[in-house]
Amino acid sequence: MMDWPADKVERKSVSALVNADQTALDFWEFICASVELHGNAYAEVIRAGNGRVIALGVPINPELMAVRRRDDGALEYEWVDQGVRHILGQDRVLHIRGFGGNPLGGLSTLSAGRQSFGLAQAIERASGDTFRNGVRPSGLLKTADTLTIDQRRLAEELLQEKFAGAINAGRPMLLDRGMDWVQLSISPEDAQMLQSRAFLVEEVCRFFGVPPFMVGHTEKTTSWGTGLEQQTLGFQKFTLRRRLKRIEQALEKQLLSVADRLAGITIEFNLEGLLRGDSAARASFYQQMLTNGVMTINEVRRLENLPPVEGGDVPRMQMQNVPITQAGVELPVTPAPGGGN
Known part of the structure; x- marks a missing residue:
């Protein structure tokens, strides 16, 4: 939302179209993802002949961008898109930086938490391999006598027919020939791995500043009532507001002219939605x-x-x-x- 002087218009909202190809939602979704995943977001600034901003171009892939400082101190942006080379000055490129404060580029959340994210991926792969390739029976039939092939096949078919599945849980089992049923449980190592997976969900949320319930992780917290409401307010105050403030200040610094600032024009996101x-x-x-x-x-x-x-x-x-x-x-x-x- 853009605030204008009261003697002109009390308040104006930015159009739902940022450029000819994107809505505001499409544009800002790409911008925010670029800041979080790459530490920088770029878009070409389209200006009229008098220097007035008339549109923002389609966001530029941060992986294609090279930023350098010229001899005169100004920043210069260069990228190649579909075989076309672009070189523009800082007045023609909107640059929103992640945390870090470096004029040439910010830090991404992924780079700051690469060890935790890498560990989460490793545990996810290990758990998938364990439960895909490992043998995980719920119990064993133990007997002192050696069973023939026919007796073994008959015992297996009887177990599958009468005792497999949740619908047969609790059905009594009759055993003969000195057989015993041995219940198997998950090993402490596997249980520790599952606990590590749950912990890493919270670790990833901690890096991004997102309450775990927002990603469906409600193991240690309530998902109803005032507890959920307070977590949402905390996310808005301590995470979302800081990120939006970074974007607001970048827009005001790079898109507003001196005359706009003297006229009292400011840019802010409306959080009432x-x-x-x-x-x-x-x-x-x-x-x-x-x-x-x-x-x-x-x-x-x-x-x-x-x-x-x-x-x-x-x-x-x-x-x-x-x-x-x-x-x-x-x-x-x-x-x-x-x-x-």
Whole structure:
């Protein structure tokens, strides 16, 4: 969302189209994935003849990009796409960096946690090989006598027919010829491997700053009620807000002109859409904003995709805590600026 000076337009939203080929969702999804996986995100800035930004090109694959500093101190970007070589200055390329603060490029989350991610992949492959190639019977039939081939085949068929499957769990088993049933359990080594897999899910989430429940891992946490709500708020405050702030500052620095900044134009993401799934919280938020005069009726209706109403652009406040001597007395109405009511 882009904020404009109040004497022009109170608030403007960026168009749903970033360029001719992508919607805003497609564009930002690629940008955010590039920052997390590669540490950098790039897109060509399309400007008019007067230098005004009119569009952002299709994001550039970070693996194709080379960044260097010229003799005059400015940055230069070079990449080859489909056999065509591009060389542009820093005023023609939007560059959003990951954490690290290096002007030539940021660090990716994958590079910072490569050891944990590599260990997770190794354990995943090992567990797959173990359960794919290993022999994992649930128990053994033990007998002191040697069985003939026919007796062995008959015993195996009897086990498969009467005792295999969850529907036959708990069915009593009759044994003769001195046979004993030996129950087998998973080995401590295999159990430790399974625990390591669960731990590495949390480790990967920790690197990305994502609550485990958001990836379906709810072993040690609740997936309902206020616990889930507080984790979502924590994700918004401590992870999502920091990432969005990085993008907002990059856009303001690279896309806004000096005149835009002097005019008070700023760029920010609107996080109110995160309340869309919680009707009660959304209604309470709107009520507070309307009661305190922070938002107008039409601003609330715009967030709810409703058409504006006449007179809905004037902020309103409730009158409370009046002196007891003035209770029930109609107070004079102060004219609004500009002659409005």
